[in-house]
Amino acid sequence: MNKEHFLIELKIYLKPLTAQQQAFILNKYETIFDERLSEGETEEEIAKDLGKPRTIAEEILQEFDIQVPEKRLERDGWQEIQPAASYDYYEEPTEHPYDDTYQSYERPKHSAFGRFCQVTGVILLNFLLMFWCIFSAAMLLLSFWLMALLFLFSPILGGISIFSGFNDAATFEMFVSIFLFGAGIIGLLILAPLTRFLGRGLKRYFLWNIRVLRGEM
Structure with missing residues (x-):
């Protein structure tokens, strides 16, 4: 159901x-x-x-x-x-x-000063702290995603080095590219649920902000 x-x-x-x-x-x-x-x-x-x-x-x-x-x-x-x-x-x-x-369960009644403190507090919390924390976490997560995707394409470079000239250095590069490919797969398996978890947390924080700004808390 x-x-x-x-x-x-x-x-x-x-x-x-x-x-x-x-x-x-x-x-x-x-x-x-x-x-x-x-x-x-x-x-x-x-x-x-x-x-x-x-x-x-x-x-x-x-x-x-x-x-x-x-x-x-x-x-x-x-x-x-x-x-x-x-x-x-x-x-x-x-x-x-x-x-x-x-x-x-109706919207609680607040004094004008109380509502001013609520709204001001939420705005200051977001612009002075949470915005920078969320931005830093998003940039860090994005860099991990880019790194994992680059690792997935590393065997292409290893294959090119093998075809361009088969020697010890090319063989080493091929093994390194295979290792990086595996690391990229593991990274994606970790990043996918982590991104969903952080997305749900961000959504709940956003809804909390809306409830406070509307005076429902």
Whole structure:
């Protein structure tokens, strides 16, 4: 089950709730998927770890004191859950901890001075420290990639030296080029996952900057 299938099925089972409550719960699980996808997990692994959408929905509905009636599954495998009470009951829902939770996840309120300190701190952190650290790491990583790629093309130079004149020096150059070729392959095997790891870290840092600048933290 992928992310889209999981969220659609969960939304169907959460139908007895109000649109606001559904949106909050679905947004919560979508955030869980996005965070764990950025850490390298697949959608199927995340969905399997979270459990069945129906089970999750039943637990949530029970917190709202909504009984989940048993219904026969339709031909396509979907099951629609209807509330035990009438629909009018949901026009004015009673107070529930989920409503407080929804409010608590709204953008926190900061004073003007607090927001100024936040924005100024993030800007100074990036321009005085993080920009140079990220730039240095990117240049170092790029140099390693260029070196590994050059090592991969080293046998071409060794072959040219062999064809131009077979002697002891040419043979030595050929062996050195083969060694460098192997080093280039090992370098690529190391650099590929390292680049992905650093890319994920940079993405999470960028998202953190956006959240701070928007005042969500």
